[in-house]
Amino acid sequence: MNDGWTAYGVTLHSRLLLGTALYPSLEVMGRAVEASGAEVITVALRRQAPGSGGGRSFWDYVKGLGRRLLPNTAGCHSAREAVALAHMARELFETNWIKLEVIGDDYNLQPDPWGTVEAAAELVEAGFAVFPYCTDDLVFCKRLLEVGCQVLMPWGAPIGTGRGLLNPYALATLRERLPDVPLVVDAGLGRPSHAAMAMELGATAVLLNTAVARAGDPVAMARAFRHAVAAGREAFEAGIMPERQTASPSTPVAGTPFWHGEGRG
C-alpha cells in the first residue's frame, strides 16, 4: 500500500517519521532511518561548548541521509522561547518546517495548549509550516487549525513512556471530527502493535524515536515498525469489521452434522 499523504503541499509516501536521538551511534541511527523507510526525520538545536565544532559531524551526517528535516523546539516552555528557537532552526536547517513543542508540565512533558496555539499563530504568520505537538484534545486541535496549522501531532502517551495509545477514543474522535487533517500520532508509542493500532484508528502517520532508538536492535525494530505502520494503514483502508457483543459462527450453520434442530442452550 503506497498511497501518499500531503503535508504543507509536500507529498510523502512513508507514514513513519523518525527521531534521530538516543541511538547507540550515528551509524546505527543512519541504518535505522534507512530500515524504517522514513522520509522525514526530526532534529534539534542545543548549546554546544565553544570550540567543540558546534555539532558539525552530526549535521554533516544527517545531511548525507538525504531526508527531509523536521527540526523541533523541544524543551521550550513558552511561546516566546519556541518562536525564537523556530527561527534559529529555520536558518540553520534551511527549512520552514517546524515541530512545535511548548511544554506545560515537566513531569508529563505535556503540551501547553495556550502557549502552543499562541506560538503556532505567530509562526504561521511568519511563514512556517507548523507541525504542533499537541494532546488528543479535540478543542485544542481545532484551535491549532484555526490559527493555520495544516497538520496535527497528537500524542499517544507522554514522550518516552512507550505506553501506546492511552486514549484511543480521543484519537478516533479526532479522526472522525477532522477527517481531512493529517494526524501524526507523536510520542508514547513503544511497540509496533501500538503503531498499527494508531494507523487502524485512522492516523495519517506516526512519529517515533525512543521505541526504535532504545530497542535491543534499533535497525530491526525500525523495520518492524515500518511493517506495522503499513499493516495498520492497509487495515484502515480495507475497513475493519464492527465489534459485536455475542459470538457468531464463521463456519456455515447450514448442514451442521449431528444436529437435530433442538436448541443447545
Add this chain to the structure above:
Amino acid sequence: MLTLTVNGETRETQARTLAELVAELGFDPGGVATAVDGAFVPRDARTHWQLAAGAVVEILAPVQGG
C-alpha cells in the same frame, strides 16, 4: 571588556558585536544560530549587532532530536 551570559555561563569578552563573539568562542559562524535576550538574531545581522553589558546570548548548533 563586557560581561555577558553565553549559553547559560557568565563570560568576559573583548567582542563588541555578536559576530565577533561567535568568532572569539571558536564557533563556525555558518554552523550555529544565535539569539540575544531571547530573540533570534539572523546570521547576516550579527556583524552589526552591538552587544550590551549583561546581554544573554544563545549560540546553538544542530543535534539529535525526537
